[in-house]
Amino acid sequence: MRAAVHLAYGDAPARCPACRTSDELRMRWGCDSKAPAPVFSRTCPRCSGADMECERCNGSGVDVVYRCPTSQIGPNAMNVMHAYQWSEKGVLPGPGGWTDQSAILLDAFSVIGSERYCIAESERRSREAKAKVK
Ligand SMILES: [Zn+2]
Ligand SMILES: [Zn+2]
Numbered sequence: 001m002r003a004a005v006h007l008a009y010g011d012a013p014a015r016c017p018a019c020r021t022s023d024e025l026r027m028r029w030g031c032d033s034k035a036p037a038p039v040f041s042r043t044c045p046r047c048s049g050a051d052m053e054c055e056r057c058n059g060s061g062v063d064v065v066y067r068c069p070t071s072q073i074g075p076n077a078m079n080v081m082h083a084y085q086w087s088e089k090g091v092l093p094g095p096g097g098w099t100d101q102s103a104i105l106l107d108a109f110s111v112i113g114s115e116r117y118c119i120a121e122s123e124r125r126s127r128e129a130k131a132k133v134k
Pocket of ligand 1: 014015016019020029030031068069070071
């Protein structure tokens with residue numbers, strides 16, 4: 001799910017379908033197997049960045065991904081992402097209001113929201129870092 005958010009809003013250069021046509025890009029972006037360098041990083045999906053003793057991220061809260069975001073996204077996550085983008089335009093996937101939507105969907109929406117926030121924060125930090133260098 002978080003990979004889908006990075007695909008939609010993140011700054012990872014890896015973008016399908018550009019990788020469909022270039023073996024070199026597929027290798028560099030990790031479309032088929034692990035890439036030689038990190039492709040993007042996301043909030044740790046196991047602890048959501050909240051567990052200092054998390055085994056997956058060693059307490060850093062960050063999960064570095066060596067794979068093309070598209071390769072990590074199932075059709076389900078893609079559907080939820082589309083529903084989220086529609087909901088921003090005021091169109092909800094199910095009948096009724098926001099609170100009438102399924103709990104699973106609202107959970108997924110809140111994951112999307114928090115990951116978007118993390119992306120915005122890291123962009124802000126890198127802008128600030130650049131501003132300091134100048
Ligand atoms: Zn790809
Ligand atoms: Zn973790």
